[in-house]
Each structure stands twice: as structure tokens, then as C-alpha cells.
Amino acid sequence: MSERYDVVVFGGGPAGSPAAIQAARLGARTLLVEKNGALGGTTTVAGVALPGLFHAWGRQIIAGVGWEMVSRTAALTGQELPDFTRWDLPHYKLQVPVQPAVLAAVIDETIMDSGADLLLHTMVGAAEQTDSGWRLTLCGKEGLHTVEAAMVVDATGDADVVALAGLPRRANRARQPGTIMVRLGGYDPDALDYDLLDAEYEQAVAGGRLLPGDLQRFTAPMRKFLRSRGENSIHVPGVGAGTSAEKTSAEIAGRRTFLRVYRFLRGLPGLDGLTVERWATETGVRETYTIEGLERITVADYTGGRLWPDALSYSFYPVDVHSSDGDGIDIRPLAHGVVPTVPRSAMIPQHSHGLMVAGRSVAGDQEANSAYRVQASCMAMGQAAGATTALAAHLGVAPVDVPLQKIRAALRAHGAIVPDVAGEDETALSTQPEPGSSKERP
Missing domain, CATH: 3.50.50.60 (FAD/NAD(P)-binding domain)
Incomplete structure (x- = not known):
């Protein structure tokens, strides 16, 4: 070399x-x-x-x-x-x-x-x-x-x-959020009661178990999220990547957000067999x-x-x-x-x-x-x-x-x-x- x-x-x-x-x-x-x-x-x-x-x-x-x-x-x-x-x-x-x-x-x-x-x-x-x-x-x-x-x-x-x-x-003063990429499996999207799941989502946000931006949308997000199997759908706000400390914070925040979403989903009807088919080792940073x-x-x-x-x-x-x-x-x-x-x-x-x-x-x-x-x-x-x-x-x-x-x-x-x-x-x-x-x- x-x-x-x-x-x-x-x-x-x-x-x-x-x-x-x-x-x-x-x-x-x-x-x-x-x-x-x-x-x-x-x-x-x-x-x-x-x-x-x-x-x-x-x-x-x-x-x-x-x-x-x-x-x-x-x-x-x-x-x-x-x-x-x-x-x-x-x-x-x-x-x-x-x-x-x-x-x-x-x-x-x-x-x-x-x-x-x-x-x-x-x-x-x-x-x-x-x-x-x-x-x-x-x-x-x-x-x-x-x-x-x-x-x-x-x-x-x-x-x-x-x-x-x-x-x-x-x-920029307000940076775009990052995304943690996962693909979920272990359920049939066509067999889910989305009205019930949306109601559970609203309760989880109100109770602090989910943050409003976790699934990108405030209103009725579950159909889109679960039909796409969660791909490119979990936002991680406030992350940067300009220093190793910022990268560390971004990775921890990404996995913390994913775990919050995973714990919420595992307790819902039709999602008791939820699996993670693949995941990214890095939280993607947009800017x-x-x-x-x-x-x-x-x-x-x-x-x-x-x-x-x-x-x-x-x-x-x-x-x-x-x-x-x-x-x-x-x-x-x-x-x-x-x-x-x-x-x-x-x-x-x-x-x-x-x-x-x-x-x-x-x-x-x-x-x-x-x-x-x-x-x-x-x-x-x-x-x-x-x-x-x-x-x-x-x-x-x-x-x-x-x-x-x-x-x-x-x-x-x-x-x-x-x-x-x-x-x-x-x-x-x-x-x-x-x-x-x-x-x-x-």
C-alpha cells in the first residue's frame, strides 16, 4: 500500500x-x-x-x-x-x-x-x-x-x-429525523383489526408508552406501518452524526425507539408471534x-x-x-x-x-x-x-x-x-x- x-x-x-x-x-x-x-x-x-x-x-x-x-x-x-x-x-x-x-x-x-x-x-x-x-x-x-x-x-x-x-x-436549526430500518414478520397483515390497533396506538401515545413521532403519524398509523412491515417507518428525531458522541447517541436513540415500538406491538391482538426478519446496525441519518x-x-x-x-x-x-x-x-x-x-x-x-x-x-x-x-x-x-x-x-x-x-x-x-x-x-x-x-x- x-x-x-x-x-x-x-x-x-x-x-x-x-x-x-x-x-x-x-x-x-x-x-x-x-x-x-x-x-x-x-x-x-x-x-x-x-x-x-x-x-x-x-x-x-x-x-x-x-x-x-x-x-x-x-x-x-x-x-x-x-x-x-x-x-x-x-x-x-x-x-x-x-x-x-x-x-x-x-x-x-x-x-x-x-x-x-x-x-x-x-x-x-x-x-x-x-x-x-x-x-x-x-x-x-x-x-x-x-x-x-x-x-x-x-x-x-x-x-x-x-x-x-x-x-x-x-x-440547519431544525434537522430532519433519522430512521432505524427494520422489517417485521410473524403476523398476517390481512388478518388484523386495524380499528382496534389504532385505538391501542392512541392509548399508548396518551400514556407515554409511545412517542407521537415513533410511527411518523399522529392519526391512525397502524395500517400503513404494519402493512409495510415497519420498513422505513420508525423516525428517530433529534439525532446527529457529526461526532462520535453524536453517532453514539443516534445509535442508542434508534434502538431505544425500536424497542419501544417492539414492546408495544408484542402485546397487541394478532401480533403475539411478532418477529424481526432483519434490522440495520446503524440508525440512518438524513442530514x-x-x-x-x-x-x-x-x-x-x-x-x-x-x-x-x-x-x-x-x-x-x-x-x-x-x-x-x-x-x-x-x-x-x-x-x-x-x-x-x-x-x-x-x-x-x-x-x-x-x-x-x-x-x-x-x-x-x-x-x-x-x-x-x-x-x-x-x-x-x-x-x-x-x-x-x-x-x-x-x-x-x-x-x-x-x-x-x-x-x-x-x-x-x-x-x-x-x-x-x-x-x-x-x-x-x-x-x-x-x-x-x-x-x-x-
Whole structure:
């Protein structure tokens, strides 16, 4: 393993793994550093095994490295892909279910085949900008050691490297809640008396055995919760992930919330055989910090489908703000035909050199961030960051100074779908018929 790299990527989740793979495939000496024992982040360790969205209005707008691994996983497990031409369906029906264990192994294989070095169970302890790039302290089981890099990609989800380098981060006053992912079994959803169960729920909240936000809704939540077998339904308000202390609190809060819900359910008619079919070892955290970027994506930029001059990837997902107290979700689908883009300038921290951010910490307001933070968008951002930093290391320039046409050409050569500022991609994307028109899909 080298002590000097062209590109070091921190975080092996949906953004970081594609970043490292893309940088290595472009010939950069690359190291991927991940704190957990498996790659995949939110998709694998936090159990949100529904990557999306890769398509908009019936057309694929995100491909490349992330799609390659997701589609390979689906093929290996025999998972049938959604009918992506059915853009009229709710967004969650167009996500791609994957088996987390298989996806984690596929990411391992793809990383190793790319030629990148990999360190699991390792975190960043210090990050110092130098005249030649970066001096990075890694925290491994064996202790501390230092590597140097020309370029760094911070894909930690919390902008950890940004903070350690002394660069600013933003946090919203009211953060969205986390979610503890479980899947329940041992009962027949069609045999339950939901009127009775809703009455029991109201009594449990009134008596303090449940908190109002535990099942996301104040009124009659039991049918939705039990028919979905509890998946993606247990909110954990007030959690953060910016420090190890915050992460500890988040994990304890997540499991405490789950246990409160489990104890409540086990005492109800029809649920005496309740089992837990699977659970995530980490409480999923929706937001922590965003960077102070050269540009900042606003909700108007996102919902208006702004085509940034330096756009490197698309994003497509509804605005999806979960209430900070955990009791509901504000979902705002995009207007027909709108396909937002993510600019390079929102991925570069102010006052930095040789540093890019990919994933949910990219600069944006809370509403825009609630949409572009999802897995497919992060995969596209990660691949863009990997290509940009690899080219920057090769050319000996800052990421902001790499010619955009070189980045876009490299991304397209590796399967990515890249916004075309001249309008070619936008014209193609706008050819889908309006809802209700004579050309609409039957």
C-alpha cells in the first residue's frame, strides 16, 4: 500500500465508492477509506436498500459506476427491475430493491478490480493542506499513520474532512429525523383489526408508552406501518452524526425507539408471534452538515431544473423534507419534465485546494438537499468527483480549473450520463409527452 496517492476518498457509501472506482479507472493512484466493515453506506449498513432514482420521466438520467453495481446486484439475485417507463407511478415504486449483502460484495469486487487500495475499519483523524496537496492522518486498529495525497474527496456524508481542515460547514436549526430500518414478520397483515390497533396506538401515545413521532403519524398509523412491515417507518428525531458522541447517541436513540415500538406491538391482538426478519446496525441519518461551496443549490434551482454551466450530473427525486419532530413528511414532486442538475461549484468548499465533496454534504439549502441527498444522485456526484480529482491530479491543477469538457468526456467514456450545457441532453429529456396528451403512454 502506497504512502502517496493521487486521490484519497473518505467514505465508501453511495458517493465514495463510485468516486474511488472512477478515479482508479482513470489511472489515478487511489485509496478508499471507510469506517465500517462493509462498503455501501446507507444502502447496506443502514439498510435503505432501495437505491433511486436513476430515471426521470421514463428516461435514464443517471448511469455509470453506481448503476453498473446496482444493476449487477439485481441480476445476480434475480430481482426484477421496475418498469421505468411508468413515470406516472409514485417515486418509491421506481427505486431498485437490492440485497444488501450481495451489493456490498459487488462493491468490494468492483473496487478491487479498479486497482484502488481499500482500508476498512479506518477513519480520518487529521487533514492538513500542504504545498503539494494533503497530509492525512488515518486512525486504524494498529494506531495512527500518515498518508499524503494530491487530491481528497470527502464523501463521509458529514463533511468530516472539511471540518478537520478548518473549513466551514452549515447545519440547519431544525434537522430532519433519522430512521432505524427494520422489517417485521410473524403476523398476517390481512388478518388484523386495524380499528382496534389504532385505538391501542392512541392509548399508548396518551400514556407515554409511545412517542407521537415513533410511527411518523399522529392519526391512525397502524395500517400503513404494519402493512409495510415497519420498513422505513420508525423516525428517530433529534439525532446527529457529526461526532462520535453524536453517532453514539443516534445509535442508542434508534434502538431505544425500536424497542419501544417492539414492546408495544408484542402485546397487541394478532401480533403475539411478532418477529424481526432483519434490522440495520446503524440508525440512518438524513442530514448533518453541508459545505460552504463556491455555489449553493437552492430549492428554486432544484425544482426549476436549473442547468448549471458547470453541471456534471443529474439528480431526480421529490423534495422530501421529514419533519424535525418525526411526525410527518413534506413530499413535493417535481413538475413534469423538470430534471435538476448538480454543479461542480457546489461540490468544492470555499478556500480549499485539491478538495471535493460528494454526497449529501454538497452545498445546498435544506429543501434542495432533501432531494439530491438520495443514493442514485450521490452515486452520480461521486463518479463526477472521482473523475474531476483524478484529472486534476494528472494535470497538476485545482479541481475548479480542470476543463469541463475533459471531465464530461471522461465521465461519458465510463458510462455516465452528463448534462450537456449546449442543450443536447435537455432537448432529449424534454421529448416525453405531457400527462394527458395524446402521446402519453397507455
